Amino acid sequence: MLYDDPRLVALYDVLNPFASDTAFYLALAESAGHVVDLGCGTGLFACELAKRGHRVTGIDPSAEMLRIARARRECGNVTWIEGDAAALPFVGAADLLVMTGHVAQVFLDDAAFLATLKAARRAIRPGGAIAFESRHPAARAWENWTRERSSRRIDAPDGCTVEVWQERHAQPDPLTSGRAAFTTHYRFLSTPEETSSAASELRFRTLDELARLLADAGFARIDWYGDWNRAPVDETSRELIAVAR
Incomplete structure (x- = not known):
């Protein structure tokens, strides 16, 4: 990304x-x-x-x-x-x-x-x-790329609270394919709430x-x-x- x-x-x-x-x-x-x-x-x-x-x-x-x-x-x-x-x-x-x-x-x-x-x-x-x-x-890091396992809240430099999480894309097992794709989501907890996302793929x-x-x-x-x-x-x-x- x-x-x-x-x-x-x-x-x-x-x-x-x-x-x-x-x-x-x-x-x-x-x-x-x-x-x-x-x-x-x-x-x-x-x-x-x-x-x-x-x-x-x-x-x-x-x-x-x-x-x-x-x-x-x-x-x-x-x-x-x-x-x-x-x-x-x-x-x-x-x-x-x-x-x-x-x-x-x-x-x-x-x-x-x-x-x-x-x-x-x-x-x-x-x-x-x-x-x-x-x-x-062997650590299968991609198994944690779900909202339930990866969600966390951080404080942005501007003071806004942001929820961040990863969601893995459906694809062959990375142990076989050697690749894993996912999207990182950012939910800005402002008024009104804004959401942004960024797609990534790793080898x-x-x-x-x-x-x-x-x-x-x-x-x-x-x-x-x-x-x-x-x-x-x-x-x-x-x-x-x-x-x-």
């Missing part, structure tokens, strides 16, 4: 606050001079990196997301670029390239994802790394599929984790977290 509705973009940081994944990536970046945040969104994480002294390049295809990113104060040394992996040859060598927030799953086609990984490999200096996460298919790849793509892109070593505490991957893991060099 490309975020271009200002009302929904305004909710992004509320829906995606700093959490255990943030701590993982911040620790990973400790020794990195230049960090590229590919799919940086509203720039919350990129700015935190910059505040800690890193040089950061934030890249995102959404002009509306970057509008918020560029308006952040005290971001330090951040370069914002509207685009995708095609911009990587122009940003300078990176010590670390991250794709947070399950960005890896928006690449439905293996060829498109492989092209991005290859571009990342060329952009990372020797000894540098790429890091990203993808939901573990669920296995560890073996991700490892093959990383190897094809030229990454020789991959460390895998099943959660943000760096536990090994097993069938109970909710995440497939890759750190590849």
Whole structure:
């Protein structure tokens, strides 16, 4: 989903606050001079990196997301670029390239994802790394994409209360198809009530599929984790977290 509705973009940081994944990536970046945040969104994480002294390049295809990113104060040394992996040859060598927030799953086609990984490999200096996460298919996250299981209420920056929930589209089992489509609904509890929605589709790849793509892109070593505490991957893991060099 490309975020271009200002009302929904305004909710992004509320829906995606700093959490255990943030701590993982911040620790990973400790020794990195230049960090590229590919799919940086509203720039919350990129700015935190910059505040800690890193040089950061934030890249995102959404002009509306970057509008918020560029308006952040005290971001330090951040370069914002509207685009995708095609911009990587122009940003300078990176010590670390991250794709947070399950960005890896928006690449439905293996060829498109492989092209991005290859571009990342060329952009990372020797000894540098790429890091990203993808939901573990075995955790069947899509089973929670119903109003009953996913509904929550948040307070928008303008003070309005918003109910947010996901509804999965009817389709073949993602364990077989590797894909899951859903719609996120936003009910603004104002007077009169307003409702907006945004459709998404995600690719669920296995560890073996991700490892093959990383190897094809030229990454020789991959460390895998099943959660943000760096536990090994097993069938109970909710995440497939890759750190590849």
